[in-house]
Amino acid sequence: MKKFLMPALLLGICLYTSGCNQYITTEITSQDGEVYYGAYNRRDMIHADVKLFQKGTNRECDGVIFLNAPSRSITLKNDRVDATMIVGCNDKTIIKTEWQLKKRTFNDGFGEGVDQFNNIYSFKTISKKEFQEIAGSQKIKFAKENESYLKY
Amino acid sequence: MKKILCGLMLSILCLNTAAFAKEIPNVSAVMTEIDAKEYKHKTVRKHYNVYNLKITNKNTKAVLLSSDTEVSFISDYQDDVTSATRRQQYRNSRKRDMGRYYGIALPGALLSGCITVATLFIGSPVAAAVFAGMYLPTDKAVRTNVAISQDLFAENALPIRFEPNQTYNVRVLVPNDIDVNGIVFSNVSYDLKEMYELHAKVEEL
Numbered sequence: 001m002k003k004f005l006m007p008a009l010l011l012g013i014c015l016y017t018s019g020c021n022q023y024i025t026t027e028i029t030s031q032d033g034e035v036y037y038g039a040y041n042r043r044d045m046i047h048a049d050v051k052l053f054q055k056g057t058n059r060e061c062d063g064v065i066f067l068n069a070p071s072r073s074i075t076l077k078n079d080r081v082d083a084t085m086i087v088g089c090n091d092k093t094i095i096k097t098e099w100q101l102k103k104r105t106f107n108d109g110f111g112e113g114v115d116q117f118n119n120i121y122s123f124k125t126i127s128k129k130e131f132q133e134i135a136g137s138q139k140i141k142f143a144k145e146n147e148s149y150l151k152y
Numbered sequence: 153m154k155k156i157l158c159g160l161m162l163s164i165l166c167l168n169t170a171a172f173a174k175e176i177p178n179v180s181a182v183m184t185e186i187d188a189k190e191y192k193h194k195t196v197r198k199h200y201n202v203y204n205l206k207i208t209n210k211n212t213k214a215v216l217l218s219s220d221t222e223v224s225f226i227s228d229y230q231d232d233v234t235s236a237t238r239r240q241q242y243r244n245s246r247k248r249d250m251g252r253y254y255g256i257a258l259p260g261a262l263l264s265g266c267i268t269v270a271t272l273f274i275g276s277p278v279a280a281a282v283f284a285g286m287y288l289p290t291d292k293a294v295r296t297n298v299a300i301s302q303d304l305f306a307e308n309a310l311p312i313r314f315e316p317n318q319t320y321n322v323r324v325l326v327p328n329d330i331d332v333n334g335i336v337f338s339n340v341s342y343d344l345k346e347m348y349e350l351h352a353k354v355e356e357l
Contacts, residue, residue, distance in 0.1 A: 046301050047242060061219075064239050068305045069298060084309060086238075088219025092344050094312045116216040116313045116344070145237070151222045 021140060022048075022107045023131035027122050036121065037131065039140045040065055040085075042106050049142045052087055052095075055134065061095065062143045063087030063150045069103060077104035085111065085123075088150030097123060173349045176340055178210040179314070181352030183324065183335060193300050196245040200325035205335065205352055207322065209314040213342055215350075217312050220339040223324075225332045233330055241308070241325050245300055247293040260284045 021039040038052035038061075045067075052061040065085040083099040083106075097113030113121040143149070186202045196202065209215050223235035236244070264284045307323040314320060326332045337350040 045297070047239060066238075066242065066301070066305060068302060082305075084305065086309075086312075090219075092218040092220055092339075094217060094219050096312050114312075116214075116218070118313075145239070148237070149219045150237075151220060 021128075023126050023128055024050075024052075024123050025126050025131070025134060027124055035134065036123075037134045039131070041142060048106065050085055050087055051140050051142055052089075053135070053138070059089055059091055060149075061087040061089035062148050065099065065101075067101065067103070067106060077102075079103055080109055083109075083111075085113065086150060088148065090149055093117070094150070095121060097121065099123070173338065173347060176215060176348035176350050179207065179215060179350060180210065181205065181207045181335075181350060183332075183352050183354045185354070186323075193245070193296070193303070195247050195296065196300060196325070197328075199244045199328060200241070201328055201332070203324045203326055203332075203354070205322045205324045206319060207314060207350075207352070208319045209316055211342075212316055214316060215314040216341055216344060217310065217337070218339050218341065218344055218347075220347075222338045224336050224338070225326055225330055226334040226336060227331050228333050229331055232336070233327065236325075236327070238308070242301065242304060245304065245325070246297045247300075260288075261286075 021041050023039045024037070026034075026036040035055040036052050037055060038050060040048040040050040042048040047067070048065045050061075050063050050065055054060070063086045065083050068082040068084075079102070080100040081103045083101045085095075085097040085099055087095050087097075089095070093115045095113045095115045097111045099109050099111035101107060101109035101111075107125055109125055111123040113123065115121070183203045183205050186204055188197065191197070191202045224232045225235065226232055261280075261284050264280045268280045304323075307321075308325070310322050311320055324335065326335075332354060334351060334353045336352075339347045340350045341347050
């Protein structure tokens with residue numbers, strides 16, 4: 001029994017720290033019928049990397065989400081708090097989104113964003129199954145530190 | 153000969169326009185340093201000097217940032233330095249949760265353990281040691297991180313669009329080792345087609 005405890009613990013730690021993707025999509029955009037989908041992957045208590053695609057085009061965006069109030073040592077962990085998502089796209093636009101996300105788990109939320117031309121995007125989190133219905137077999141790969149579309 | 157000269161002049165002209173983008177008109181931007189009294193977080197100050205950037209757009213149309221916008225600092229003595237990404241700034245400006253305090257934590261745990269042994273019974277010193285050695289420092293670091301990140305969240309974000317006749321205050325973190333003279337935003341525009349630069353100078357108090 002003792003033999004398996006250590007590997008199990010290590011595996012548990014690996015799983016815990018590696019984190020899972022939280023998949024997101026847009027519900028309504030002000031340009032009719034355009035769907036954006038993507039995912040974010042939490043990196044630590046306050047920030048996560050994001051990747052976004054526009055369905056049917058090769059427009060893609062990436063950036064970061066920052067949570068306003070990180071979870072530990074603060075009460076009401078299941079409350080939703082503000083998070084700001086800023087993504088830069090390969091056609092020079094930036095989308096700035098205000099999310100409401102659960103403080104502790106960093107997921108299960110909704111958000112509304114604008115780009116520089118005041119187009120409105122409203123986002124929500126979805127399950128992996130729903131994501132696969134939109135994206136098909138596409139895999140999400142996050143940008144490395146210096147290769148992001150968002151330069152500043 | 154003429155052809156070569158002409159080509160040379162043309163290439164110089166092209167290079168010039170490429171190297172010196174036009175400055176965007178009717179936008180005033182001034183940077184002032186925020187001193188240690190106003191901004192107290194030592195963890196941030198270890199890596200950065202904190203400046204307040206005040207941008208006023210006096211145009212009749214909005215000024216847009218683009219995803220190609222880069223922020224760089226100008227200095228008299230050094231080459232221009234590109235700003236760290238927001239992510240890097242967040243990373244640098246937070247305390248490590250554990251580890252940093254072991255220097256204070258372990259003697260503290262010993263001391264408080266000894267005191268409790270002398271005054272109380274044998275079970276509580278362990279709890280006291282754990283409390284003083286593990287919980288308190290972690291809690292302190294976490295609370296400081298929360299304060300810093302909330303502050304950065306509220307003040308540090310650059311708007312993606314400067315509306316006409318409005319003033320924006322943005323906090324800028326400049327690396328400590330640069331004697332900064334001004335700041336340049338590249339690839340700023342009205343319509344994302346013709347790109348300009350936005351300059352801000354440091355104003356001495």
